[in-house]
Amino acid sequence: MISNEILFLLFNSFIAFFSDILLNILSTQNIKFLEKYPFMNSLKTLKPYFLNKSPIQAAFYALLTVIIIVGIIMKIFQIFYDKYLPENKKEIFIYLLLSFIIGYISDILIHKLDIFPKLQKYYRVVGKGLWGAIAILFSVFMSLIFLYIFIYLSKFY
Numbered sequence: 405m406i407s408n409e410i411l412f413l414l415f416n417s418f419i420a421f422f423s424d425i426l427l428n429i430l431s432t433q434n435i436k437f438l439e440k441y442p443f444m445n446s447l448k449t450l451k452p453y454f455l456n457k458s459p460i461q462a463a464f465y466a467l468l469t470v471i472i473i474v475g476i477i478m479k480i481f482q483i484f485y486d487k488y489l490p491e492n493k494k495e496i497f498i499y500l501l502l503s504f505i506i507g508y509i510s511d512i513l514i515h516k517l518d519i520f521p522k523l524q525k526y527y528r529v530v531g532k533g534l535w536g537a538i539a540i541l542f543s544v545f546m547s548l549i550f551l552y553i554f555i556y557l558s559k560f561y
Contacts, residue, residue, distance in 0.1 A: 511536020
């Protein structure tokens with residue numbers, strides 16, 4: 405049977421992969437009913453990044469990035485709690501806070517190290533740190549929900 409830790413990483417992988425495909429579509433396609441909203445201007449700054457690679461390749465890079473960052477989060481949590489995943493409300497809060505902080509730092513490092521050079525316009529417009537932190541927080545939060553639902557449902561089978 406697959407461990408909860410591996411399942412958690414798989415959930416994060418799927419979320420990263422499909423979120424990146426959605427961002428690709430939103431930033432490269434003209435979706436008329438969304439064009440009137442100001443957030444679309446920020447999303448359009450991702451277009452140069454997506455234009456030089458296939459949607460699957462870009463989504464795979466997002467998957468790898470998220471897995472590395474979540475792996476770091478899990479390891480830091482394990483250092484303090486002797487386990488990789490939270491099990492109660494206090495631990496979940498700490499885990500999510502840790503995810504935000506590590507996501508913020510990671511986004512700044514990705515920018516400073518120029519890991520994705522075609523994102524420079526994006527970073528100039530939206531800044532560095534916050535949106536990367538929110539993306540990691542979203543992925544971790546949703547993956548924890550999916551994991552706990554899976555654990556709960558597996559008790560019945």
